[in-house]
Amino acid sequence: xxxxxxVIGAGPFGLSTAAHLRARGVPVRVFGEPMVSWRxxxxxxxxxxxxxxxxxxDAPQRGHTLLDYCDAAGIPRLVTDEDIIPVETFIAYGExxxxxxxxxLERVRVVSVDRKAGRGRSGGSGGSAxxxxxESADGFELKLDSGELFTARAxxxxxxLSGLDHLPPELASVAADGPTPTxxxxxxxxxxxLSRFSGKExxxxxxxxxxxxxxxxxxxxxxxxxxxxxxxxxxxFGAPPWNQPRLRPESPFGRAWSLWALSYYxxxxxxxxxxxxxxxxxxVLGPLGAWWLRDRFEGKVEVREVxxxxxxxxxxxxxxxTVRTHEGRAEELLADHVVAATGYRVDIAAMDFxxxxxxxxxxxxxxxxxxxxxxxxSVRGLYFTGLPAAASYGPVMRFVCGTEFASPRLTGHLAAAxx
Numbered sequence: 001x002x003x004x005x006x007v008i009g010a011g012p013f014g015l016s017t018a019a020h021l022r023a024r025g026v027p028v029r030v031f032g033e034p035m036v037s038w039r040x041x042x043x044x045x046x047x048x049x050x051x052x053x054x055x056x057x058d059a060p061q062r063g064h065t066l067l068d069y070c071d072a073a074g075i076p077r078l079v080t081d082e083d084i085i086p087v088e089t090f091i092a093y094g095e096x097x098x099x100x101x102x103x104x105l106e107r108v109r110v111v112s113v114d115r116k117a118g119r120g121r122s123g124g125s126g127g128s129a130x131x132x133x134x135e136s137a138d139g140f141e142l143k144l145d146s147g148e149l150f151t152a153r154a155x156x157x158x159x160x161l162s163g164l165d166h167l168p169p170e171l172a173s174v175a176a177d178g179p180t181p182t183x184x185x186x187x188x189x190x191x192x193x194l195s196r197f198s199g200k201e202x203x204x205x206x207x208x209x210x211x212x213x214x215x216x217x218x219x220x221x222x223x224x225x226x227x228x229x230x231x232x233x234x235x236x237f238g239a240p241p242w243n244q245p246r247l248r249p250e251s252p253f254g255r256a257w258s259l260w261a262l263s264y265y266x267x268x269x270x271x272x273x274x275x276x277x278x279x280x281x282x283x284v285l286g287p288l289g290a291w292w293l294r295d296r297f298e299g300k301v302e303v304r305e306v307x308x309x310x311x312x313x314x315x316x317x318x319x320x321x322t323v324r325t326h327e328g329r330a331e332e333l334l335a336d337h338v339v340a341a342t343g344y345r346v347d348i349a350a351m352d353f354x355x356x357x358x359x360x361x362x363x364x365x366x367x368x369x370x371x372x373x374x375x376x377x378s379v380r381g382l383y384f385t386g387l388p389a390a391a392s393y394g395p396v397m398r399f400v401c402g403t404e405f406a407s408p409r410l411t412g413h414l415a416a417a418x419x
Contacts, residue, residue, distance in 0.1 A: 037189075
């Protein structure tokens with residue numbers, strides 16, 4: 001019996017991977033709700049920071065770019081770096097891509113992934129072991145929330161941001177059961193409709209696009225908003241396209257030699273020392289507001305730059321942040337609610353759909369899977385793409401345009417290993 005490859009996740013990386021596998025004639029089953037993180041965990045009215053060139057989901061054949069979708073849907077073309085993409089347009093594009101190239105998507109949840117009984121161990125670490133002749137002999141056993149059990153010869157984890165929202169320890173102390181929209185502290189991914197904060201005092205913690213756009217949208221919805229950013233000059237905005245340097249190579253993220261290399265030549269990245277890899281993932285394309293957001297933010301949102309947040313507590317039902325100023329003073333900031341726009345952190349331990357044995361066996365670096373050639377983990381037949389691959393293949397894996405590099409290579413390696 002030929003067992004299929006299982007792709008878990010139906011966001012840009014999952015859909016792109018599945019489309020490439022289908023084009024290679026590899027039997028595949030794909031699980032998840034299409035574009036669910038974008039649809040349910042991004043604020044209404046959001047605009048994408050990425051340019052149209054950086055927002056196309058890679059496909060194995062022509063005719064499925066964001067521009068092709070615009071033509072098919074009869075909406076104005078999104079072409080230049082000055083064209084801004086509404087999140088609703090991008091979601092519709094992803095759903096169109098799925099209907100065209102991954103029509104057999106199964107809208108069910110994978111509850112668990114375990115090694116099939118009788119399967120041998122990988123015998124390698126860091127994704128460096130070569131596949132043996134019996135690599136697909138037993139495979140993995142997956143359980144779906146429909147109750148179905150089935151065997152897959154390989155598994156691709158493409159679950160995106162799901163379950164990876166990060167809450168700093170100083171904020172987690174008042175969210176013992178995790179951040180919640182109705183509690184004192186929430187995560188920015190938990191808010192689709194920011195009008196709930198109309199007339200409220202809101203603190204947004206962070207200095208990246210998520211923090212600044214959440215703050216601007218909440219202010220436009222009638223909230224009184226303060227952004228608390230750690231570090232001097234932490235809140236800043238990128239240069240508009242017409243002010244980009246001209247004597248540097250173009251990349252999907254702007255003109256710079258480093259961005260060009262990381263976008264188009266990420267192969268050597270996984271050979272860098274771990275410390276350098278993790279540093280670059282954090283710092284390259286780090287916290288910075290989009291150029292078009294400046295006018296909507298400045299003068300509408302108060303900014304409080306501090307050295308650090310000391311602690312959070314709840315007083316009379318409302319959150320209170322104690323911060324250390326750059327002058328060394330301790331100050332208290334009060335609000336009706338705190339939104340932590342503090343990003344996402346990959347942690348294999350949080351991917352609880354992976355069985356305990358698999359999570360224990362995986363070689364990891366600071367919680368992220370260590371991937372070898374073709375996005376393969378240290379467990380034979382188990383692959384990761386998208387954000388979990390960033391520590392091995394660079395910061396481009398945090399963005400939709402990373403599918404252009406990741407999908408052909410992952411599927412090529414998987415197809416060759418499982419012939």
